[in-house]
Amino acid sequence: MMNRLFRYVPILTWARDYDRAAFGNDLIAAVIVTIMLIPQSLAYALLAGLPPEAGLYASIVPILLYTVFGTSRALAVGPVAVVSLMTAAALGNIVEQGTAGYAVAALSLAGLSGVMLLGLGLLRLGFLANFLSHPVISGFITASGLIIAASQLRHVFGIEAEGHNLAEITLSLIAHLHDINMATAVIGISATVFLFWVRKGLKPLLRRVGFGPAMADIAAKAGPVVAVVATTMAVWYLDLADAGVQIVGNVPQSLPPFTLPSFSPALLQQLLLPALLISIIGFVESISVAQTLAAKKRQRVDPNQELIGLGAANIGAAFTGGFPVTGGFSRSVVNFDAGAQTPAAGAFTAVGLAIAAMALTPLIYFLPKATLAATIIVAVLSLVDFSILRRSWAYARADFLAVLVTILVTLSVGVEAGVSAGVALSILVHLYSSSRPHIAEVGLVPGTEHFRNIHRHKVQTDPRILTLRLDESLYFANARFLEDVILTRLAYDELIAHVILQCSAINEIDFSALETLEAINARLRDMGVTLHLSEVKGPVMDRLQQEHFLQELSGKVYLTQYEAACAVGLQPDRA
Amino acid sequence: MMNRLFRYVPILTWARDYDRAAFGNDLIAAVIVTIMLIPQSLAYALLAGLPPEAGLYASIVPILLYTVFGTSRALAVGPVAVVSLMTAAALGNIVEQGTAGYAVAALSLAGLSGVMLLGLGLLRLGFLANFLSHPVISGFITASGLIIAASQLRHVFGIEAEGHNLAEITLSLIAHLHDINMATAVIGISATVFLFWVRKGLKPLLRRVGFGPAMADIAAKAGPVVAVVATTMAVWYLDLADAGVQIVGNVPQSLPPFTLPSFSPALLQQLLLPALLISIIGFVESISVAQTLAAKKRQRVDPNQELIGLGAANIGAAFTGGFPVTGGFSRSVVNFDAGAQTPAAGAFTAVGLAIAAMALTPLIYFLPKATLAATIIVAVLSLVDFSILRRSWAYARADFLAVLVTILVTLSVGVEAGVSAGVALSILVHLYSSSRPHIAEVGLVPGTEHFRNIHRHKVQTDPRILTLRLDESLYFANARFLEDVILTRLAYDELIAHVILQCSAINEIDFSALETLEAINARLRDMGVTLHLSEVKGPVMDRLQQEHFLQELSGKVYLTQYEAACAVGLQPDRA
Structure with a gap:
């Protein structure tokens, strides 16, 4: 009985040995991650088609629940780019963006995904995620990154554009090109260029002037904060909102509210497949970050318990105004590099974001959406990596085919079709080859x-x-x-x-x-x-x-x- | 070029060596198979929900086409029990039985299935049929046999009953039990008992009085003809049609007509999955009979060319008033045992059936449907074999599970769901076990x-x-x-x-x-x-x-x- 409790609630194990040294390390990591997460959370809410505060809410209670149920010591849970895109794609087919129904549907999607993750974990079905092969994931993330970047161009230029695949978005952007808002474009383009420079140019610079690689990396990750502060002040000082620059505007000053997802069977049925895909993609991304970081300290993460941790986090998101979350790559690496020793660092980050949600939201009234879009574009373009095509081609035609189909279907049809096609094709190819043994x-x-x-x-x-x-x-x-x-x-x-x-x-x-x-x-x-x-x-x-x-x-x-x-x-x- | 022609048209190979001895053997086999096929064809048309002549038509041109394109020397192609049941199940969901649309939909189903078989053969995708595992097929055929037998009870008792699974049919039979027609029941029950005796009692008797095993078997297979003649004469002589006995009635005296299947995209789309399942089930049944018989003479059948042969046969059925056909087990064995040496035996059988369709149809005016139902019941109950459950249980739990699910889903939901569930489950079980290697x-x-x-x-x-x-x-x-x-x-x-x-x-x-x-x-x-x-x-x-x-x-x-x-x-x- 007690053993089972300890297995399912890992916090009971690590919290017993928690000491002052670990506390100090976790606190420093939490401060750094909090600063990085504020603009990121706002931006991913925008990507998911939700009001900015939803991004903050999605980073508070879910992190706390993961702290209790998760096994990774460095994983930072919250909204991430690909899952936010999949959320927008899933909801866009069902309800209109900006309506109250949209936000409620996002809660239902998080809840459904949470229940699925929890169920898979309790039934120890984590192995199912293995059917999403590495090449398919790489192809999918590359294609998703392109779609996300394209979809954010409308905020950078201040125009309207819609669509769930690259062709739709591109055509829509071109059709609206004459509506371009100059002030917005200036802010958007300069923020994008600045952020690219921070990522590509600042880090080597800092290294040359004597920073360690970890610190240089963390400083570069703080670039978005600088962009946010600078462009917010510019909009406020120059009254650019009157010149048509879209701003974040009023954000309620509050802790995450208690919210109820919709339990409408019709809605849940429509969300079933998207929720399953979001769960699997989210889990696979998360577990691979967690395992990479755990191995560096010869620690273990338990995949089935990770499913339970992520499930709890998503159910938490559903009841506190959030949307689907998972373990993020860059924030987890920052957390690890900044010295996080236990999941308590996550809890401290949650406290930091709660303070931000209560106290800092008036400060971002004038924050231009173009800046948030720029942070998204720079973040996702680093995920785009077509070398997987060349490498899989060189290795084996069957693997190449799976990657190519995943990328093409994702770009031309959409994220759900892309990942489904990739999984189906890789299983078919495997069955074919195993049906003709040597x-x-x-x-x-x-x-x-x-x-x-x-x-x-x-x-x-x-x-x-x-x-x-x-x-x-x-x-x-x-x-x-x-x-x-x-x-x-x-x-x-x-x-x-x-x-x-x-x-x-x-x-x-x-x-x-x-x-x-x-x-x-x-x-x-x-x-x-x-x-x-x-x-x-x-x-x-x-x-x-x-x-x-x-x-x-x-x-x-x-x-x-x-x-x-x-x-x-x-x-x-x-x- | 010529090589390819010879590969795709096997008749060009065997017809060159055709001689008088082969002709004699093939002719004898054809006469025996023709006698056996007449009642069987009528009965399976009834099972498929079609007028009796459709069964004859489905056995003429399809056999001729298989003679040209098939590779098995003994396979007899035509309507078979399981495929006829699947035809009825597929069409029953879309059009009402007895309407002109129903017969046209049957043509479309045959045509679609023929195109699929042809396509699989030309693309050399015969291996796909391997995913229908032996235990799943055995379970499926056992469950189908029960459903067919239950569905024919209505003809044996002369009552109405409907449904596509065992529960529906049984409930419907019970609900209509008070409508029972005594004359029909007497004919139906005596025909059933007689046919069971022919199968179980006559064969050993003939063996004891000195017949060889093959001849005893063929004589037993002629039992249905005796039942047909006896009950037809009884109905005619005793005026039983007036007493409410359902008879076959007017059957046009004609060669197979030229018919056009419907090309309505909506219809074809609804028939897509049933046609695929019918194609695969039909192919797997057919190829296993063909391989068994070929091996006895150290001959080969080429699975991909068999797909082409069956595809041509079904396309032929679509344009000559038939419905989906495949290689039948018992008629092929009779053909083989009676000494058929080449596919020409099939062509002679087709001629025999054409003569029957032109000359004999007036003679079956008074043939009671109860007799046809009895021949179906006796034929399919020999397919029912629950020992597969015991044997797979003893061997491995995973195999047992696949069989059990196939049987239960087939009986409780229907044939399409049953075979799909069986295939999906066996692939999943395989993937699961191969994802946890030793x-x-x-x-x-x-x-x-x-x-x-x-x-x-x-x-x-x-x-x-x-x-x-x-x-x-x-x-x-x-x-x-x-x-x-x-x-x-x-x-x-x-x-x-x-x-x-x-x-x-x-x-x-x-x-x-x-x-x-x-x-x-x-x-x-x-x-x-x-x-x-x-x-x-x-x-x-x-x-x-x-x-x-x-x-x-x-x-x-x-x-x-x-x-x-x-x-x-x-x-x-x-x-």
């Missing part, structure tokens, strides 16, 4: 007891004996392929009287495959050909003995391939 | 250079070295499992300084898995642990060399596990 015809290496592929080695064979080695486990999808290979070989070679199946690489034979082996045995018997097995592994032999297959086998089971071949008449050359 | 921790067998599982053998290990052997290829769905196993092991064992991965059973590493190996390498390096590989297969090594993984690998690649272990400090005991 089958080698083998012969005896003279002077030894070893059997090798007749096409690669100079080996001794006997025209009356066909020996095949199957390099994969036998299961329903590939057993008939083996049958096909054997029957084709026999139809064109009347001399063969014995078939020996070398089973050294077969780890498992499922029931279908057993039935196929029975069929092969019966068909060979009809042809007057004997079937033998050799080198059957222990667990496979146990299985075969449960059925009557071994009694009906026309030949025998031999311990070694050599023994089998000699028993049916091979005369080894004594070379 | 990973053995191995140690040195003293006095040898062999490494074996530390839990099964007395082996020598070194606390600084962790050696794992992965018993499966690495791909996207299982690579992270390996990562998990390694990282968990290291988090709890501070002594380990070297990890050696024995790759002897790894036939392939996909791009995702390579990325995971890179991640494992990087994470181990962060922990100060070195990663080594041993016994990497040639093709895998070729792949790895294309990428920079080997340059970044913290350790080395060794030819053998023994070499690797010694190189990192294992001191073999000289026991």
Whole structure:
């Protein structure tokens, strides 16, 4: 009972050893992360189509819940770019942006995703996320980054534009190009250029003047704060809001409110697939950051408990005015580099953001949306990496195909279709290749007891004996392929009287495959050909003995391939 | 060019050697199969919800086309029980039975299925059918058999009943039980009992009085003809049609008409999934009969050419008043046992049925539908075999689960849902098990250079070295499992300084898995642990060399596990 409690509530384990040193380290990390998170939270709320305060709310209670239930010591939970884009895409099809229904639907999406994550964690189904392969994720994030950057251009130029894929957004941007607001464009473009310089130019500069790599990185991450302060002051001082610059405006000064998501079955049904995709994408992103950081200190994160932690965080978001959240890459790295030792750093960050939500919101009244858009663009363009196409092409065509389809479908149709197509295609490709396993015809290496592929080695064979080695486990999808290979070989070679199946690489034979082996045995018997097995592994032999297959086998089971071949008449050359 | 023609039109190959002996044998077989097919065709048309002549039409042109394009020398193509049931289920949801639209939709279903089969064959995608595993098919056919038998009870008792699953049909039968027609019930029950006796009692009797097994079997297969003649005469002589016995009635005396299926996009879209399922089920049934019969004579059938043959047959059915057809089990066996030597036997059968359609149809005016229902019930109940549940349970729980779900869903929801659930579940179970591959921790067998599982053998290990052997290829769905196993092991064992991965059973590493190996390498390096590989297969090594993984690998690649272990400090005991 207590063990289970400790397993599901990791805070009970680490909080016992919490000391002053850890407190100091966690507090410093929290201050740095808080400063970085304020503009980021506002920006991602904008990306998700929600009012800016939703970004702050989504970073407070979810972080606290993750602190209690999560296992990673450095993961920082909150709104992230790709998940915010997926939120906008999911809700955009159902309710109109800017309406009260939109915000409620965002709560439902977070809640549904939270329940799914929690369920997967409790049922220990974290392995399902493995079906989202690395190349598919890379392709998906690259394509999403492009869509996000394109969608934010409207804020940078102060024009209208809509759409869920690159073509729609681009066409919409072009159609509205004449509405461009000059003041907005000046702010947006300068903020973007400044932020790119901070990322590319400032860091090397700081390194040259003596900063350590971690500190230089953290300073560069504070760039958005500088941009926010500078452009806010510019708008206020120059009355640019009157010149048509869109500003954040009134943001309520409050702690996260208690909110109720909608439980409408019709809405929940529409959100089912998006919530599942958001859960899986969010989990995979989060777990890979968490594992990378944990490994650096030889610590462990438990994937199933991470699902529970992220599930709790999202359910928290649903009841406190937020939207779907997950572990963010850059903020977690900053947290780690700044010295966070325990999840308590996350709790302190939550307190920092709560203070911001209560006290600082009047200060961002004049913050231009163009600045937030610039921070998003700079953040997501660092995720765009087409090298995955070149690398997967060089490695294997099947992997390349999965990446290419993911990128093309994401860009041309949208995020949900893109990630679904990628997952489906990679599973199909895997099934296809495993349904045509490698089958080698083998012969005896003279002077030894070893059997090798007749096409690669100079080996001794006997025209009356066909020996095949199957390099994969036998299961329903590939057993008939083996049958096909054997029957084709026999139809064109009347001399063969014995078939020996070398089973050294077969780890498992499922029931279908057993039935196929029975069929092969019966068909060979009809042809007057004997079937033998050799080198059957222990667990496979146990299985075969449960059925009557071994009694009906026309030949025998031999311990070694050599023994089998000699028993049916091979005369080894004594070379 | 000519080669390709010969490949796609197998008749060109076998017709050249056709001689008088083959002609004689084929003709005898054709006469026997024709007699057997007449009642069967009428009955399956009834099962599919179509007028009886559709069954005859579906057996004429399709057989001729299969003769030209098929590769099996004994397969008899035409309407079969399970496919007829699936046709009724597919059309029943869309159009009302008995209307002109229903017959046209049946044509479209055959045409669509034919195009799909043809496409799969030309694209050489026959392997897709492998995903329908043996246990799933057995479960599906057993459940379908029960549904068909239940659905025919209404004709046996002369009452109304509807439904696409066992519960619906049973409830409907019970609700209409008071409408029972006594004359019909007498005919239906006696025909059923007679046919069961023919199958179970007549065959042993004939064997005892000296018939050979093949002839006894063929005589038993002629039982339905006797029942048809006897009950037709009874109805005619006793005026039972006036007593409410449903009869076949007027059947046009004609060759198969030229018909046009509907090309309505809305209809075709609704028929898409049913057509796919019918195609796959039909193909799998057909190919397994064809392969069984071909093997008995050491002949070959080519699965992809079979798809083309069946595709042509179904397209033929669509344009000549038929409905979906495939290779039938019992008629093919009769054809084979009666001595059919080439596909010409099929062509002669088609001629026989054409004569029947032109000349014999007036004779079946008084044929009671109850008799046809009885022939269906007796035929399908022989397909019902629940032993698959016991056998799969004894073999492996995963296989049992797939069978059980297929049977339950088929019985409770319907045929399409049942077969889809079975396929989906068996793929999921396979993916799950392959995502958690067997990973053995191995140690040195003293006095040898062999490494074996530390839990099964007395082996020598070194606390600084962790050696794992992965018993499966690495791909996207299982690579992270390996990562998990390694990282968990290291988090709890501070002594380990070297990890050696024995790759002897790894036939392939996909791009995702390579990325995971890179991640494992990087994470181990962060922990100060070195990663080594041993016994990497040639093709895998070729792949790895294309990428920079080997340059970044913290350790080395060794030819053998023994070499690797010694190189990192294992001191073999000289026991």
